[in-house]
Amino acid sequence: MAEPSLQRRIILRLALATMVAIVVGYGWLYLKAGATEAALRNRTLVEQAHDIARHLAVASDGTATLKLPPPLAEAYDESHGAYHFAVRDDRGRLVFSSGRQVSPLQPSQATQTYDYDPDGPGPLHVFGAAVQTTVGGRTFTTQVEMTGSHDQYLAESATEEFLIDGGWLGIPFLVVLLTISILTVRGTLAPLERLSRLAADIAPGKTSIRLPEIDVPREVMPLVRAVNSALDRLDEGFRRQREFTANAAHQLRTPLAVLAANIDTMPDKAAAKQLRTDVDAMARIVSQLLVVARLEATAVPLDELVDLRAVATQAAASLGPLAIRAGKTIEVESGDQPAFTRGSAWVILNALGNLIENAVAHTPAGTAVTVRVTDQPTIEVRDSGPGVPPALRDKVFERFWRSEQSSGGAGLGLAIVKRIMEVLGGSVSVADAPGGGALFALRFPPAGPQAGAHI
Amino acid sequence: MRILLIEDHKRLAELVVRGLAEAGFRADAFATADDGLAAAKTVGYDAIVLDLGLPDRDGLDVLRELRAGADATPILILTARDGIDDRVAGLDGGADDYVLKPFAMKELAARLRALLRRPDAVLGKMLSVGNIVLDTVSRQVKVDGRALAIPPRELETLELLMRRAGQVVSRRAIEDRVYGFSDEVQPNAVEAVISRLRKRLTGQNAGAEIHTMRGVGYLLAE
Numbered sequence: 001m002a003e004p005s006l007q008r009r010i011i012l013r014l015a016l017a018t019m020v021a022i023v024v025g026y027g028w029l030y031l032k033a034g035a036t037e038a039a040l041r042n043r044t045l046v047e048q049a050h051d052i053a054r055h056l057a058v059a060s061d062g063t064a065t066l067k068l069p070p071p072l073a074e075a076y077d078e079s080h081g082a083y084h085f086a087v088r089d090d091r092g093r094l095v096f097s098s099g100r101q102v103s104p105l106q107p108s109q110a111t112q113t114y115d116y117d118p119d120g121p122g123p124l125h126v127f128g129a130a131v132q133t134t135v136g137g138r139t140f141t142t143q144v145e146m147t148g149s150h151d152q153y154l155a156e157s158a159t160e161e162f163l164i165d166g167g168w169l170g171i172p173f174l175v176v177l178l179t180i181s182i183l184t185v186r187g188t189l190a191p192l193e194r195l196s197r198l199a200a201d202i203a204p205g206k207t208s209i210r211l212p213e214i215d216v217p218r219e220v221m222p223l224v225r226a227v228n229s230a231l232d233r234l235d236e237g238f239r240r241q242r243e244f245t246a247n248a249a250h251q252l253r254t255p256l257a258v259l260a261a262n263i264d265t266m267p268d269k270a271a272a273k274q275l276r277t278d279v280d281a282m283a284r285i286v287s288q289l290l291v292v293a294r295l296e297a298t299a300v301p302l303d304e305l306v307d308l309r310a311v312a313t314q315a316a317a318s319l320g321p322l323a324i325r326a327g328k329t330i331e332v333e334s335g336d337q338p339a340f341t342r343g344s345a346w347v348i349l350n351a352l353g354n355l356i357e358n359a360v361a362h363t364p365a366g367t368a369v370t371v372r373v374t375d376q377p378t379i380e381v382r383d384s385g386p387g388v389p390p391a392l393r394d395k396v397f398e399r400f401w402r403s404e405q406s407s408g409g410a411g412l413g414l415a416i417v418k419r420i421m422e423v424l425g426g427s428v429s430v431a432d433a434p435g436g437g438a439l440f441a442l443r444f445p446p447a448g449p450q451a452g453a454h455i
Numbered sequence: 456m457r458i459l460l461i462e463d464h465k466r467l468a469e470l471v472v473r474g475l476a477e478a479g480f481r482a483d484a485f486a487t488a489d490d491g492l493a494a495a496k497t498v499g500y501d502a503i504v505l506d507l508g509l510p511d512r513d514g515l516d517v518l519r520e521l522r523a524g525a526d527a528t529p530i531l532i533l534t535a536r537d538g539i540d541d542r543v544a545g546l547d548g549g550a551d552d553y554v555l556k557p558f559a560m561k562e563l564a565a566r567l568r569a570l571l572r573r574p575d576a577v578l579g580k581m582l583s584v585g586n587i588v589l590d591t592v593s594r595q596v597k598v599d600g601r602a603l604a605i606p607p608r609e610l611e612t613l614e615l616l617m618r619r620a621g622q623v624v625s626r627r628a629i630e631d632r633v634y635g636f637s638d639e640v641q642p643n644a645v646e647a648v649i650s651r652l653r654k655r656l657t658g659q660n661a662g663a664e665i666h667t668m669r670g671v672g673y674l675l676a677e
Contacts, residue, residue, distance in 0.1 A: 332670030
C-alpha cells in the first residue's frame with residue numbers, strides 16, 4: 001500500500017472546502033434571490049389588485065360596475081389563465097371576475113398576500129394578493145392571482161443570476177486556489193526532501209552528520225531537532241562502545257602481559273615454553289574478540305583505498321616466521337596491476353591473517369600456502385591440507401565451531417573473517433583447491449572508477 | 456645502558472625491570488606520566504619504554520612532550536592498543552618502535568637493542584644469529600669461529616637479514632640497501648645475491664638458513 005501523500009491530502013481537502021464554500025455561497029444567494037422574488041411578486045400582485053380596484057364604481061341604484069380600460073382587460077385575457085382576478089362585495093359575493101374561480105378568501109385586513117397549492121403536491125402553485133377598497137360607501141375586496149411553478153421559476157432565476165452575476169468566477173478561482181496550494185505544498189515540502197537526502201547518508205560509520213536547522217519550516221523543526229538529538233544519543237552510544245573496546249584491550253592485555261612476563265622469568269624453561277604457548281593462544285583470542293568488538297562499534301573507518309597486493313604481502317610477511325618454524329612456507333602471487341578495494345587495510349589484514357594462519361596449520365610440512373591476489377578483486381588462500389568436506393563448508397564460518405582434529409585457537413577465526421567480509425560488503429567462501437587442499441576466497445567490492453584518481 | 460620505563464601497572468613494571476636486568480639493562484620504573492617526564496628531563500636515559508595507558512595523561516601526550524624538545528632518545532611504545540590508527544599516531548608522534556602487549560621479554564630486549572644499535576648508539580656492534588657472527592664495524596663475518604670472506608653486496612644483504620633475523624625482509628628492502636640509485640638493477644639480481652650467499656653459508660655449516668618466501672621476501676632463521 002502506498003503511503004498517504006501529504007500533498008494529495010492537502011489539495012483534496014482544499015478543493016473540497018472551496019467547493020463547499022461555493023455551494024454554500026450560491027445556496028445563500030439562491031435563497032436570498034428567492035426571498036427578493038417573492039417580495040417583488042407580492043408587490044406586483046398588490047399593485048395589480050389596486051389597478052383593478054381603481055376602476056370600480058357604484059351606480060346611483062347601488063349596482064357595482066367595473067370598467068377596465070381595454071389594454072388592462074386584454075392583458076388578463078391574453079395571459080392564458082396565468083393571471084386572473086375577482087372582486088367580491090362586503091358580503092363575500094362574487095361581483096366581477098376574469099372568468100375563472102379564485103380562492104374564496106375571507107378578507108381579514110385591508111391588504112394581504114397569500115399562496116396555495118391548487119393540486120396538492122403537484123407542480124402548480126398559486127400566488128395571490130387581496131386589497132380592500134371602499135367605493136360609494138361599500139367595501140369591495142379585489143383579488144389577483146397568478147398560477148405558476150414556484151420551483152421552476154426560482155431555479156431558472158438562480159441559474160440566470162449565477163451566470164450573469166459572475167458565479168462562473170468560482171471555477172477559475174478554484175483552479176487558481178488549487179494551483180497556489182500545490183505550489184505552496186511543494187515549496188513547503190522541498191526542505192523536507194533535502195533533509196531526507198541528508199538523512200539517507202547517515203550510516204553507522206558516519207554518525208557525525210546532523211540535519212541543518214536553517215531554512216527549515218517552523219512546523220518541521222521539532223522533527224529535525226528530535227532526529228538530531230536521537231543522532232546525538234546514538235553517537236554517544238557508539239563513542240562509549242569505542243571507549244569500551246579501547247579500555248577492554250588495555251584491561252585484558254595488561255594482565256596477559258604480566259602473566260607472560262612472569263612466565264618469561266621462570267627458571268623452569270621447559271614448563272615456561274608450554275605456558276607461553278597457552279598465553280599466546282589466549283592473547284590471540286583477546287585480539288580477535290577486540291577486532292569484532294571494534295567492527296561492531298564501527299570504530300574503524302572503512303573508506304580507505306586499499307591495495308590488496310600490499311595487504312597480502314604484509315600478512316604473509318608477518319606470518320612467515322611462524323610458517324618457517326613449522327617447516328612450511330607462504331607464497332604470494334599477484335599481478336602487476338593494483339587490486340584496489342575500499343575498506344580498511346587493518347581489518348582486511350586481520351581477515352587474511354586468520355585464513356593464512358589456518359592454512360599454515362593445515363598444510364603438511366614441506367608444502368607452501370599460496371596467497372593469490374586478483375584484480376577482481378579477490379584474495380585466495382590455498383593449502384595442501386585435507387580440505388573442507390562440502391557438508392562442513394557453511395559450518396566452518398560459525399562462531400566457536402571447530403573441527404575435532406584441530407587444536408589451539410578458539411574457533412573464532414573463520415567467524416571473524418565472515419563478519420569482516422560482511423561489513424566490508426564482500427564475501428568469503430571455501431572450495432576444494434585444484435590438486436587437493438582447501439581454497440578460501442575473499443571477494444571484495446571493487447574500489448570503483450574514481451579509485452584511479454588517487455594513485 | 457640505562458632505560459626509563461613509564462608503566463603504571465606495578466607488577467608488570469617490576470617484571471619488566473627484572474627481565475631487562477637479565478638482558479643487561481638497568482631500568483628505572485615510574486608509574487605516572489608526570490613522574491616519568493620529570494625523570495626523563497633530569498637523567499640522561501639511553502632509551503625510554505612508554506606505556507600508552509597511563510593514569511594521569513595519555514602516553515601519546517607524553518610522547519609529544521618528550522619529542523617537543525630536541526631530545527632524540529629512542530622511545531619504544533608498549534601498548535595494549537592494536538588499532539591501525541593507534542600505531543600510526545604513535546609513530547607519527549615520534550616513537551621509534553612499538554611492542555604490543557602481551558610481549559615476550561626476549562622480544563622487548565631485542566627491540567631495545569635494535570633501537571640502541573642505531574648510528575649514535577654504542578651497543579650492538581656485533582650481530583649474531585646461530586653460529587654466524589657479523590662485526591658491523593670491521594665488516595668481518597665468522598661462522599662457527601672461522602672467518603669467512605664475503606663480497607660487499609652479499610655482506611650488506613647478510614647484515615640486513617641478521618638485523619631482522621626471524622623476520623621477513625622484502626626483496627625491495629634488499630635492493631634498496633645493496634644497490635645505489637645509479638645502479639642498473641637486473642631483474643634477478645637479488646635472487647642471485649641470495650643464492651650465492653646461501654651456498655656460502657651452507658658450505659660453512661652455518662647454524663642459520665636463508666628461507667625464500669616467493670612473492671614476499673627472505674627470512675634468516677636458526
